[in-house]
Amino acid sequence: MSANVRGEIERLRREIEHHNYLYHVLDSPQITDGEYDALFRRLSHLESRHPDLLAPDSPTQRVGSPPADGFATVEHSVPMLSLANAFDEDGLRDFDRRTRALLHTSAMAYVAEPKLDGVAVELVYRGGMLVQGSTRGDGRSGEDVTANLRTIASVPLRLRDVDSDIPSLLEVRGEVYIEKNDLLELNDRRAEEGLAPFANPRNLAAGSLRQLDPLVTAQRPLKLYCYDIGQIDGLRIESQTDLLSTLPLLGLRANPLYARCAGIEEAIAFYHALLEKRYELPYETDGVVVKLDDFAARRTAGTISRSPRWAIAGKFPAQQEATRLVDITVSVGRTGILTPIAVLDRVRVHGVEITSATLHNEDEIRRKDILIGDTVIVQRAGDVIPQILKPLAQQRTGNERRFTMPKTCPACGSEVVRLDGMVAHRCLNVACPARFRQSVLHFVSKAGLDIEGLGNKIVGQLIDTELVTSLADLFRLEREPLIQLDRLGPTSADRLLAALDAAKRVPLDRLLFGLGIPGVGENAAGILANAFGSLDPIMTADAEALTGLQEIGPRTADAIVGFFRNEANQTLIRDLRSVGLQSSYVAEDRSSGPLCGKRFVFTGTLTSMTRAQAIRAVKSLGASVSSTVSKATDVVVVGENPGSKADKARALGVSQLEEAEFLSLLERHD
DSSP states (O other): OOHHHHHHHHHHHHHHHHHHIIIIISSOOOSOHHHHHHHHHHHHHHHHHOGGGOOTTSGGGSSOOOOOSSOOEEEOSSOOOOOOEEOSHHHHHHHHHHHHHHHTOSOOEEEEEEEESSEEEEEEEETTEEEEEEEOTTSSEEEBOHHHHTTOTTSOSBOOOBTTBOOSEEEEEEEEEOOHHHHHHHHHHHHHTTOOOOSOHHHHHHHHHTOSSHHHHHTSOOEEEEEEEEEEESOOOOBHHHHHHHGGGGTOOOOSOOEEEESHHHHHHHHHHHHHHGGGSSSOEEEEEEEESBHHHHHHHOEETTEETTEEEEEOOOOEEEEEEEEEEEEEOTTSEEEEEEEEEEEEETTEEEEEEEOOOHHHHHHHTOOBTOEEEEEEETTTEEEEEEEOGGGOOSOOBOOOOOSBOTTTOOBEEOOTTOSOEEEOOTTOHHHHHHHHHHHTSTTTTOOTTOOHHHHHHHHHTTSOSSGGGGGGOOHHHHTTSTTOOHHHHHHHHHHHHHTTEEEHHHHHHHTTOTTOOHHHHHHHHHHHSSHHHHHHOOHHHHHTSTTOOHHHHHHHHHHHHSHHHHHHHHHHHHTTOEEEOOOOOOSSSTTTTOEEEEESBOSSSOHHHHHHHHHHTTOEEESSOOTTOOEEEEOBSOOHHHHHHHHHTOEEEEHHHHHHHHHHHO
């Protein structure tokens, strides 16, 4: 092997690294994609011909690890703390007052930066080489995702020289994220392939980093912005502004959109400026992080619990827009509950077009004094769920009209009743087509029999064509009628029939949930299955036996007894058995697992997973789940818009976890 080959390989690596730096860090490429690809191909060719010259920091070695069996735990040498939140100007000013009092000074310099909606990670460089990458986890330990982080083009495998001086150790923290347009393009491709879209940028980033196969991560357009450090040896950095200017010199991306602020009022001005243009930014941001600029002052300020005293997150309010409420329609759920739905003039809220929102029930409409024809304020709760906050009564013209719940069901014409003590109006006709459609969707949902391929449109066609008139008919479907349906060709029909056949062997708790027994969610279904072991003793149990179980109250017990005493429901069970449906149950072993003996309660809405998924997650780790908070409760998980359970937990001194902390707990024990 000639010295010329070795020299060309080294030259190509330096040249490719230089162009990576220009493109990903400075955002100023100097060559075309085709020219870059030619350099990369030449390097790959030479390395394949001379494998003895391969190096772990070569640009060709970003994806080189085989799929992992799991993720090892990484202890952070310096904890990765979470931030306290401020929700308005007063909250930011209170933070400033506390900080100045703590440091005995009347003036304080801050740095304000966008708070990205991504996933926090730590990269460890030794001798300039990337040796480890991990998730934040619970702040003290995270998961080793080095192989996945290496696939991200904006993560340098080797640091650049800073005045010919590379730090011997650098622990740098940052946010892995995906830009909004990249998410849209990725979801367009998934739609073409018949795959479900990713819900939001943060979920995609988190899921991508936790792929066991780095090849999957490499296909996701992830990026990294760095903003903090842990331990550092061989390089002196004394302030945040110094850090943000030094990181790019090392080849690490830092968000250029930041400001050094001479006092809290300048930080508040930055907050409002960013709020005005948040939707013009290429990435999602939900606030501004305000930090002390001087690192020595930070060390004096210290930390409390899991948060630093020297930084705070100024959260943006949920975006609100005004639009016209054109009409109020009524939908009928699987239990017969009628839900009023607001029909809105199209309005864009947080980048999403909204045309409807639930109004929950007639009492809620009266409480908010909402009239059909009103101009109303709409927001997305937690930037996810559309909701009407209030009407603008001052803009009424006199042509608005009050909504009243219909006396007959809009789907079947049966009488609508409102039972004593209940806020909901119901259609009591168990054969109501709208109820049946929702019952089928509930039956085949992920928490039920989990039959892939039976979405809303396919179920609607099956019912409209009368191929399915009972739940048991699902298992009588045949290939030829199925392929006549829209969007269901031979291949899809075969997959659906295979899924239905597999679903005939169903765990008892999933069957109980899928049957749609009033008051029996996933948790209650698991309790019943664990207590009785099979379906028949549940069908014959009386209310006294049922209320003897933890979490099964008198109302739920009466509903279970009533459901299985109903002749139509008994016929349904016989029909399901006649088509081969079999249920079984293996008792849950909670004698082991990292959360063994812990009792969890959930309140509010989780944005990253459903309540059912969260319950399954903690149960799989050995915990139990309760619907009420008591002194026996160990942890209350608090989502968006929590109810009184959060207040009771505070009063009892029960530990509470916000969603991000809960996800970190799951990551730590997964």
